[in-house]
Amino acid sequence: MTDTSTREPRHFARMFVLWLVVAGVADALFYTLAGPHVPPGTMTTSAKDNQFDFNVLLVIALPVLIAVWIYMGYAIVMWRSTRKGVAEPVGGAVARGNKGVQFAWIASTSTIVMGLFVFGTVALINGAGSGGGEGPNPVWSPNSKAPLQVQVIGQQWKFTYRYPSFGGFETTQLILPNNTTIEFHVTSLDVTHDFWAYQLGVKADANPQLDNVAYTTTRETGSVTVRCDELCGIWHGAMYNYGRVISPAAFEAWATATQRASVANTKLLPPYALTYVPDANGADGGLYPTNVDPYSASEVYGAKVAAS
């Protein structure tokens, strides 16, 4: 065997230095230039937390990606078969692996994954669920003593919203006050939907007969896009609406006016509850063999009086 160690350059040292420089520059550029624009923005605390989490993930992922690319590029340039002086791969002991490299790879990837697990868990706890649906009994709640309750009701194919602190009126508009902690209660009257208020950083499944709670605190005014993010039928793609975060004074005026305008219809709605029985009306939901439906109050959301 020929001893080539004296003639081989220090490949890994070269690659490491190259990686360190490129990854450092890429991370710095990404964090300062792209970071502030990463979705979902900074309209709420959960959106801001989500943005920070995404930035952390990308700042960690970029060096990994760059390491792979640098190794590939270095190998193509330095160890290509047409390069003068490069021996044909022949196998043998040197081709079986390098324990140092293997250990470094396993240790670094394990550290990254476990580190991100801890980071994600801490972010979830500190962010009071980070805007995600926490089910009917939230483990993590914000510190606010008087959050504004807003109920989100999914139905094929539209979200509607109830405001229990304003007489329980229901509307197709999602209007929220700024600088306020919002306690969303998400449910459904039929199939499973998913309430995804993109700029709010809030996303919670809307399941029939289940109260799914999600928190966030608004910190900027602006427009919000709400989409259903669970394939829920033929018009799923049309199940969206636009909401707004406005000043607390403007919200108070809007809510009071809407409460007044819809008072007659609100009286026909069921008392505010965290879930409703999502059966059907005359179409009778499931099978319809008899064409007979007594319209019992338990079957119809909002029914107070059985139809004659």
Add this chain to the structure above:
Amino acid sequence: MSLRGRLATALALFLAVVGLALWVVFGFITPTTPTTDFTSAQPAGSPVNLTIQAVGAIGFGPHPTWVSYLVKTPAGKWIQSTIWKLPAHTKVNLTIMQYDSGSPLRNQIWGQVAGTQGGTELLNGKPISFYNSYGGNGVGHTFAVPAIGLVVPLVGVPSSAPNICGTAPCTPNYAHNVIKVSFTTPSAGSYSWQCFVPCGLGTLYGNGGPMGALGYMGGFLDVTA
């Protein structure tokens, strides 16, 4: 059979299968309802008069028992079409002939008139801003364009009426309600409209069948600049 013959047969069969698959796929994804053009029915800027009817059973076609909307073309002919081409930023005077019976709404919010001029609808000539679906004849259907906030509840006719229309297009001789609203079309775009009364009988939550098929209980406002 020669090798060339077998190859030709295999190729022909392959093309036939591919053609059939393409026919099925495109037949499924392309609208089966014609588009009715209301952009040139009146002088530019003038209101569009749109007249539609809701019937309990279409009475013809592949699904004669399905509930359906029909539209009156500018030429005055009733056709089964739920894609309507309308000019942008134009007032639409919508008349709905409601021939179907009603029931309580799953969600009474759809009994609230919204997005119309004045926030009301004319029900047989009488203005209303909402309708209690638990009383009277209930609500048969709604005409709703969610993207522009338009909701028009269509009060049902008595299910015991002796002259319920069973085959479309229905004529005013049958029991019906006349609902009139005006609204303004938004900027150019495609806006889906639908019914919020789950009237797809026999389907999950009543929202399958005609509720999920173009040409029956849903369609598009094809708004052009």
